[in-house]
Amino acid sequence: MSTASIRKIRITRTEGKSTGCSVAVQKWFLQVSAVQPFLPDGWDPKSIFCRRVLGSGFGGGLFFGGYYTILEAFEKIRRRKFEIDFLMIVAAGGAAWLGAWAEGAFLLFLFSIGHALENYAMARARNAISALSELAPEDAVVRRDGEELRLPVAELVIGDIVIIRSNERLPADGFVVKGASSVNQAPITGESVPVDKRPVDNAVAAAKAADKVKSEHRVFAGSINGSGSLEVQVTRLASETTLARVVEMVNDAETRQSPTQSFTNKFERIFVPVVILLAITTGFSWLVIDEPVSDSIYRAMAVLVAASPCALAIATPSAVLSGIARAARGGVLIKGGAPLEMLGKLDSIAFDKTGTLTIGEPELVETVPFGEIGADELIAISAAVEVHSDHPLAQAIVRAVEKRLGTSDLIATDFQSITGKGVSAKINGEHVFIGKAGLFLKDDQDALPEDVAQKVTEMSSRGRSTMIVRRGGEFVGVLGLMDTPRAAASDVIKKLRSIGITRMMMISGDNQKVADAIALEVGLDEAFGDLMPDDKVEKIAQLSDHGGVAMVGDGVNDAPAMANATVGIAMGAAGSDVALETADIALMADDLATLPFAVGLSRSTSGIIRQNLWISLGVVAVLIPATLFGLGIGPAVVMHEGSTLVVVINALRLLGYKES
Structure with missing residues (x-):
């Protein structure tokens, strides 16, 4: 086909439905058609205005609307990647070449707007993460050499004593050495109610084993103090606090792809070249069906828009x-x-x-006295002996007495630990033995009283650790302990x-x-x-x-x-x-x-990912045949960008997730 013939086809299309002129503009030209006899031969006001004036205007729109898209597309092409931006540029350029300036500009305008809204929406998610790093204050009040100084948090060193007044954010990780207050740890731990904090008993010992300090003494940077004042000894530098590490790890998490995301990336790398081949094939359909070349090329550009997997790329x-x-x-x-x-x-x-x-600590859960002794007296006797032992089971009995009786007047003397079996001591001149069954069995001929042995067996079958108590020559009870749920x-x-x-x-x-x-x-x-x-x-x-x-x-x-x-x-x-x-x-x-x-x-996220994939692939599946059978670039752009925004908005619902 000659160049003149192609030019004639282009002019014909330009003067047809795809000139880019609105209905209002075309009506205006009908009103001024009276000037036609006075114009030189071949001059058509409609053609001149739409192809020259509007064409140059939409050309500017193409340039400014597609500037960043063009840069990104060429950068990816330079790295031998043919991705979505490339498809959009080809489609917009093809539309302009056919004289459909308005549709090309409309395509890049909506594509740019879509990208801007996507970036805004994604920024909302990222801002929710970056907001974590702003939880810790920028400076702190520190006591050094008897003076109170206000220093940047970055200058705090391990061992510093920071002073936190009511309703202030904590500047560092550490443990409480003075004062008591309730601390809102929700920004760090997600706990719904404030946690009571009190000073450690021994600051020197706590500093040597900071990771083992109990939760009622430990505080974190970024949490919010309640009505009391606290003095906290710093155990971590600002760059090493729990908050700093969480922020770093969450930021790193963005780069770790999910299985679905990896799949869609591989799919996209295969799909985009297939789309380009489909568009090229469609552009030559005038060789098979009776239509102008321009119509085939226009349809090819529409296919490029329809098949671009923008929504798929952003879905996961x-x-x-x-x-x-x-x-x-x-x-x-x-x-x-x-x-x-x-x-x-x-x-x-x-x-x-x-x-x-x-909870990780044994507790006294069952007390069975024998004879005339009561339950309170049994645990009081046991605690008087066990207070001298640092064994976890012994400490559990002591805690139980403190909770149930407060204090006890009984005092044990001559305490002895019998390795692997139990303990013994004297209370009011009587020997008291507390321990396993083996403590009371000297040889194979010995046996526990039937009621004691039966109770020990029954408790053990229910997961209790048992401790038998004997005072003098009389068995006075059995204690059952376990690590409670x-x-x-x-x-x-x-x-x-x-x-x-x-x-x-x-x-x-x-x-x-x-x-x-x-x-x-x-x-x-x-x-x-x-x-x-x-x-x-x-x-x-x-x-x-x-x-x-x-x-x-x-x-x-x-x-x-x-x-x-x-x-x-x-x-x-x-x-x-x-x-x-x-x-x-x-x-x-x-x-x-x-x-x-x-x-x-996690289940909601998986569900939304599946929804997004169905939406993105479903729109592509509908648009490709629709454009092949005549759907224009304009409607294809609207549906294409619309599906992308639907996918992003659907994903943003996770930011407001609430546990049912």
Whole structure:
């Protein structure tokens, strides 16, 4: 076909429905058609105005609307990547070449507006993350050499004493050395109510083992002091606080792709070249069907717009970023899209026992006196002896007396520890022995009284650690102790079932009877006891091979098991370096109650990702055949950019997620 013929086709199309002139402009030309006889031959006011005046105007619109898109497209082409921006530039350029300046400018205008709105929406999710870094104050009041100084937080050193007055944000991680107050830790741990804080008993000992300081003494940068005043000894530099590490890890999480995101990226790399080939093929359809070349090329440009997978490209990252931001605001650190998405797909969770389902300390739960002695007298005698021991079971009895009786006048003397069996002492001249059955059995011929032996057996079958008490020659009682479940454990298990977790189990190094007792009390499906660390890893590996499993532990001795689980979840991670490093997901508070929130958010994120994929692929599936059969660039652009915005807005709903 000659150049003149092609030019004639272009002029014909320009003067037709795709001139880019509005109906109002065309009506105006009808009104001024009377001037036609006075113009030189070949001069058409409609053609001149639309192709020259409006053409140059829309050309400016093409340039300014597509400037940044052009730069981005050429940068990607330079790196041998043909992506969405390239498709948009080709489509807009093709429309302009055909004389459809308005549609080309409209395409780039909406594409640019769409990009701007996408960036704004994504910025909202990122701002929710960056807001974390602004929680800590910029300066702090420090006591040095007897003077109070106001210094930048970055200049604080370990061992400094910072002064926090009422309603101020804490500037550093540390422990309380003076004062008492309630501290709102929600920005860090997600706890819904303020936590009471009081001074440590020994600041020197606390400084030497800062990671072992109990939660009632420990505070975090970014939390908010209540009505009292506190003096806090700094245990971490500003760059190493829990808040700083959370911000760093959440920012890093943006770059870790989920399985769906990896799939869509691979799909896009294949799909875009296919779209280009389809458009080229469509551009030559005038060789097969009876239509002008310009119509075939116009249809090819429309196909480029219709098939551009903009919504698909943004569908997963927008949802993942919003989910991670919402989790961080709720006291849950999720290290990337992979664990966020995987947790939402799992229906099995394994729990460690000690420190996870239980409080991690034994408590006196059962007191059985024999003879004429009462329960209060039995534990008072036992506490008078055990106060001299630092064994966890002994300390549990002492705490029980303090809670039930306050103080006791009984004083024990001549205390002795009998390794592996128990203890003995004298109270009012009488020998008191407290310990296991072996303490009272000298040889194979000895036996406990029948009622004592029966009670010990019965308690042991329910997971109790038993301690037999004998005063003088008389057995006066049996004490049952156990590491009790957390108050929230049963409710957490019920909530997890309600959101779709169908199998929950315990993995413990404790004996099977204890594990069974705890599992029954909190409502687990099964318990595996008597497991060494290697056994836990093997058990988790077996469970992971059958559909995947999440492992919840304290992040220290459970690290190997968590690492081998589909998703490792550490609780009580605030202030714990090991927990933050080893887990895929970290529950910042030492509280199981945030676990259903994390699982529910993950499931919502997975659901929104699926919705976004259906929306984005569905629109492409509708638009491609529609443009092949005549749908214009304008309507295709509106539907294309509209679907992209719908996908982003849908993802932003995660920022307002609330646990049901």
